[in-house]
Amino acid sequence: MFSLSGKSILITGGTGSFGKKFIKKILTYDIKKVIVFSRDELKQYEMAKEFSDPRIRFFIGDVRDKERLYRAFDGVDVVIHAAALKHVEACEYNPFEAVKTNIHGAQNIVEASIDRGVKRVIALSTDKAASPINLYGATKLASDKLFVAANSYAGDKDTRFSVVRYGNVVGSRGSVVPFFKHLKESGAKEIPITDERMTRFWITLDQGVQFVISSLDRMSGGEIFVPKIPSMRVTDLAEAIAPDCEIKVIGIRPGEKLHEAMITEDDARRTLDYENHYVIQPEFSWWKKDSSQVGRPLEEGFSYVSNLNNQWLSVGQLKELIEDKTRKW
Numbered sequence: 550m551f552s553l554s555g556k557s558i559l560i561t562g563g564t565g566s567f568g569k570k571f572i573k574k575i576l577t578y579d580i581k582k583v584i585v586f587s588r589d590e591l592k593q594y595e596m597a598k599e600f601s602d603p604r605i606r607f608f609i610g611d612v613r614d615k616e617r618l619y620r621a622f623d624g625v626d627v628v629i630h631a632a633a634l635k636h637v638e639a640c641e642y643n644p645f646e647a648v649k650t651n652i653h654g655a656q657n658i659v660e661a662s663i664d665r666g667v668k669r670v671i672a673l674s675t676d677k678a679a680s681p682i683n684l685y686g687a688t689k690l691a692s693d694k695l696f697v698a699a700n701s702y703a704g705d706k707d708t709r710f711s712v713v714r715y716g717n718v719v720g721s722r723g724s725v726v727p728f729f730k731h732l733k734e735s736g737a738k739e740i741p742i743t744d745e746r747m748t749r750f751w752i753t754l755d756q757g758v759q760f761v762i763s764s765l766d767r768m769s770g771g772e773i774f775v776p777k778i779p780s781m782r783v784t785d786l787a788e789a790i791a792p793d794c795e796i797k798v799i800g801i802r803p804g805e806k807l808h809e810a811m812i813t814e815d816d817a818r819r820t821l822d823y824e825n826h827y828v829i830q831p832e833f834s835w836w837k838k839d840s841s842q843v844g845r846p847l848e849e850g851f852s853y854v855s856n857l858n859n860q861w862l863s864v865g866q867l868k869e870l871i872e873d874k875t876r877k878w
């Protein structure tokens with residue numbers, strides 16, 4: 550059992566959608582302090598006004614800057630790595646920048662964590678990292694590989710690295726929900742949809758934060774934790790937000806998939822199935838096999854893909870979910 554009591558926690562990207570929610574939650578634990586690590590002073594300034602808890606600290610820094618990470622990680626027990634360039638199109642147009650933040654940044658986190666004696670590191674990944682077709686997904690897959698392999702780099706030091714992978718987050722910055730809502734509120738008659746067959750996984754920020762915290766407790770190092778979450782049809786989402794608008798099909802965008810995968814068929818061969826989540830195990834010999842014997846192997850041919858899910862959100866459920874983002878599914 551890993552206790553957060555008395556621990557110093559650092560979150561990269563702490564001013565982002567995930568970061569803010571994570572900090573709100575982590576401050577309900579008996580932690581020593583939580584450090585927000587990100588670049589933009591304005592976001593930190595605004596966040597400081599919102600959070601008055603003396604256990605929260607703000608650190609300006611860029612994950613591309615290893616020296617700065619070494620300074621920030623001094624005395625830190627747990628690192629949550631949420632900083633990323635995450636917009637598919639921005640990454641396609643600025644590939645060198647995506648590589649610097651998402652891949653070089655990940656390497657810097659690994660090295661600073663080992664050298665500064667951090668105990669546990671969780672990096673956030675995305676469904677777009679499974680069989681990626683865009684650069685964002687490809688950089689996140691590379692990042693996942695770095696974090697899994699980091700456990701062997703750590704050698705006899707006791708730093709452990711794991712990854713949490715999940716899908717679309719309801720209402721996060723730049724996501725489709727605020728976009729559709731904005732269209733509706735500005736009186737649009739049409740909602741643009743790239744393809745009527747499109748499906749996506751769906752998770753609330755609360756669920757994402759809770760899953761990361763429970764994975765901190767479960768991790769031995771090297772796992773990719775994947776929560777079992779529902780799927781939705783994008784046409785159902787449009788109907789839930791703007792039932793009076795027409796759907797206008799605009800065609801699939803570069804780098805966009807019809808359906809997202811979280812566990813590919815190849816990864817499924819080394820994945821264990823638990824009640825509420827899956828664990829993709831690393832392929833290295835240093836992996837400590839699941840000693841609890843609770844996780845079950847998956848059947849041959851299994852893949853965890855948004856259109857083949859056995860849990861679906863109806864239009865009514867999507868409506869409720871959008872109106873009450875704190876609701877747990």
Ligand SMILES: NC(=O)c1ccc[n+]([C@@H]2O[C@H](COP(=O)([O-])OP(=O)(O)OC[C@H]3O[C@@H](n4cnc5c(N)ncnc54)[C@H](OP(=O)(O)O)[C@@H]3O)[C@@H](O)[C@H]2O)c1
Nearest residue numbers: 562564565566567587588589611612632633675717718721
């Ligand atoms: N939102 C989703 O639907 C979703 C789904 C699956 C996985 N994820 C993953 O979850 C993580 C968090 O996503 P989010 O939605 O919270 O993102 P977000 O709202 O865009 O926040 C990104 C955060 O990262 C910081 N950041 C960006 N580049 C940085 C750099 N070079 N150095 C330091 N900080 C940097 C940003 O602050 P500054 O700009 O001030 O630096 C911000 O605090 C990401 O790793 C993403 O890939 C998100």
